[in-house]
Amino acid sequence: MSQQVQKTDAEWRKTLTREEYAVLRKAATERPFTGEYVDTKTEGVYRCRACGTELFRSDTKFESHCGWPSFYSPLAGDAVEYVDDSSMGMVRTEVRCATCQSHLGHLFKGEGYPTPTDERFCINSIALTLEPDEQG
16 A cells, blocks of 8 residues: 555645545535546546545446446555445445545445446545546
């Protein structure tokens, strides 16, 4: 795993927009179907917007029609960490960047999507940046 990124709250506020800060540092959720990567088909690597850590590849992104980008697996098992989340009156699994502990979204299992893992990493677009593959 990469080096841990630790910043003060003031440092995060200086480096992130208000909307990025709300999602990445305060676990807010962007409105469904509003994020820039919901329908993106570009091939490449999705990185944490807060620290740049590689999190997901486009080849694990799939159409879930839920309003947020969905992936069936992180790039590497240790790229993300999981936290039990009982907010919103339900039990969910929060997904965070393992490098900077920024909130990315949630993990849902057993929904029946035709993916190799039967898992859906439901990730806020604003938590990601897409680095397109170089076209040779």
